Amino acid sequence: MAAEHEDTLLRLFNEQLISDSVVQFLRLLTSAHLQTHADDFCNFIEAPDLKVYCRQEVEVMAMECDHVDILALSQALDVGIHIASMEGDEQQLVHHIIPEGADPSVRLLYQMSHYNILYRQTQL
Missing domain, CATH: 3.30.200.60 (Peptidase C65 Otubain, subdomain 1)
Structure with a gap:
């Protein structure tokens, strides 16, 4: 049964629409975590404020993730x-x-x- 689920996930993640939707969800989750934990992250970004940073750098597709973004995602997912x-x-x-x-x-x-x-x- 596990192999069947793995095959399904692999197939879905290789479909552009599904893959892009998952990435967009993770970007929004990262943005939400950054903004709800602003005191932990605001000193580590290069933008006028955290909301601007999230809107311009985190939420936009095809933008490179910084270390701070990956840390926020790691905390949000607890992984x-x-x-x-x-x-x-x-x-x-x-x-x-x-x-x-x-x-x-x-x-x-x-x-x-x-x-x-x-x-x-x-x-x-």
């Missing part, structure tokens, strides 16, 4: 996130755990302004 990315001139693999010290249940690969989901290889 740890592991991000692997290539950084620096020598393109070294760097790992970020958000929030720090969490046991991540979501793993992402950050490449060229885009996040891809990483799946753990299952034992056969």
Whole structure:
């Protein structure tokens, strides 16, 4: 039964309309969390105020997520996130755990302004 649900999710997430709707929902959830926890985040944004930041940077599709956005989403969903990315001139693999010290249940690969989901290889 679990494999059937996984196949359904994979199929749905690969449909552009569904995928975009999920991303938009997560952007709105992130915006709401940032604004309802403004005291925790307002010092970490580069905008006149948090509402402007959310309206221009978080809620708009195709905008890159900043660290503060990912932290807010992690808190809103109560999940740890592991991000692997290539950084620096020598393109070294760097790992970020958000929030720090969490046991991540979501793993992402950050490449060229885009996040891809990483799946753990299952034992056969």
